Amino acid sequence: MGSVNIEPNIVAPDDFYEALIELHQGLSDEQSELVNARLILLLANHIGDLDVLRDAMRRARADIEIG
Numbered sequence: 001m002g003s004v005n006i007e008p009n010i011v012a013p014d015d016f017y018e019a020l021i022e023l024h025q026g027l028s029d030e031q032s033e034l035v036n037a038r039l040i041l042l043l044a045n046h047i048g049d050l051d052v053l054r055d056a057m058r059r060a061r062a063d064i065e066i067g
Contacts, residue, residue, distance in 0.1 A: 002051040004059060 010016050023039075024032045044053055 002049045002055065004052050004056040006059070 023035060027035065047053055047056075
């Protein structure tokens, strides 16, 4: 079973963060949500391994309180 890499792995994390912020500049909340959804699907397709994707989804949802 594959698992998601949770160790720091981005070569230039500050540059990535800046690019992520720039991606959303000038967008409405609805447009930002659409861009996030598209980005998630593109990256999921790039990863391709369903076990890794399920592990990432599980980790992303961990400790989120359901209202």
